[in-house]
Amino acid sequence: MRCLHPLLLLLCFSSPLMAERVYYERGEQRLEIDLSPQLPSYRHDEVLGWIRDTADALAAVHGRWPRDRWRVRVIPYNTRGSDPVPWAQVNRGEPDTVSFYIDPRASREQLSGNWTAYHEFAHLLIPYRGWGDMWFSEGLASYYQNLLQARHGVFDEREMWQRLHDGFIRGRTNRRPDLSLAELSPAMRENRSYMRVYWSGAWYFFRADTELRRRSNGRQSLDTALAGLNACCADKAMSAREIAVELDRVTGELLFVPLFDQVAASRALPPFEEQFSELGIELSDGAVTLRNTHPLADIRGAIARQAEPGGR
Numbered sequence: 001m002r003c004l005h006p007l008l009l010l011l012c013f014s015s016p017l018m019a020e021r022v023y024y025e026r027g028e029q030r031l032e033i034d035l036s037p038q039l040p041s042y043r044h045d046e047v048l049g050w051i052r053d054t055a056d057a058l059a060a061v062h063g064r065w066p067r068d069r070w071r072v073r074v075i076p077y078n079t080r081g082s083d084p085v086p087w088a089q090v091n092r093g094e095p096d097t098v099s100f101y102i103d104p105r106a107s108r109e110q111l112s113g114n115w116t117a118y119h120e121f122a123h124l125l126i127p128y129r130g131w132g133d134m135w136f137s138e139g140l141a142s143y144y145q146n147l148l149q150a151r152h153g154v155f156d157e158r159e160m161w162q163r164l165h166d167g168f169i170r171g172r173t174n175r176r177p178d179l180s181l182a183e184l185s186p187a188m189r190e191n192r193s194y195m196r197v198y199w200s201g202a203w204y205f206f207r208a209d210t211e212l213r214r215r216s217n218g219r220q221s222l223d224t225a226l227a228g229l230n231a232c233c234a235d236k237a238m239s240a241r242e243i244a245v246e247l248d249r250v251t252g253e254l255l256f257v258p259l260f261d262q263v264a265a266s267r268a269l270p271p272f273e274e275q276f277s278e279l280g281i282e283l284s285d286g287a288v289t290l291r292n293t294h295p296l297a298d299i300r301g302a303i304a305r306q307a308e309p310g311g312r
């Protein structure tokens, strides 16, 4: 029997044959954390701390988890590599489940400093049906993994923009300029085009987020748009374009759908330098410098900060 946090972890049980299940609750919402029986018990405290901490970062996007009930599975994976989380995946269902295959030797610091959990949890921010237009789902996770890490103090704002910049540069590698993103997305494996697909999608959300903040003078953002989407549609299973339609409806803007069609038809990752310049992000030999005197610097800084409840 293990109960690490008596206020939050309500029920624990262990069995040599079954995973140990620990509940982590926020109000009415519940996360089930299943620890594999193969995970040494002396690692449980650190692993649970890592999962809870990252789940808190996800909840901070709009004040609650995207699903009222969801599950995380943690399975040890013996590896000779240095990656603390060599494999992870999201399975949509009842409930949505995120599985992490972790190096059982990885320290809490190594787990918390790794991007994978932020990426996988960010997938849950949309009620995606789980297939089709992978660029949209992977783009959202690739964009938000960096925002969540900056907001959670893993690194600072400059590093966040550096990582987004570096991702966009990687996304410019283009083995199939003859294919639109919509055509390439389902064929990214055979064309080894993960980076163009993922980062064109991240560009979509970066562009939508900055434009929504600019149009609304900071009253709306991708965070608030996703809160609206969650309020109407958390229990649905939607296609990427259906989600874009809903995001335009909840924001009252004509933004997500036109941008969706533009990016889906793109044959290379769209330029980002002009957008960076407008936000006060200067580039010199691939290194990012932030200029706070720029008129849109507030928008830039707000993207890296957690929004105040009910405010900007």
Ligand SMILES: [Zn+2]
Residues within 6 Å of the ligand: 119, 120, 123, 137, 138, 141
């Ligand atoms: Zn992903």
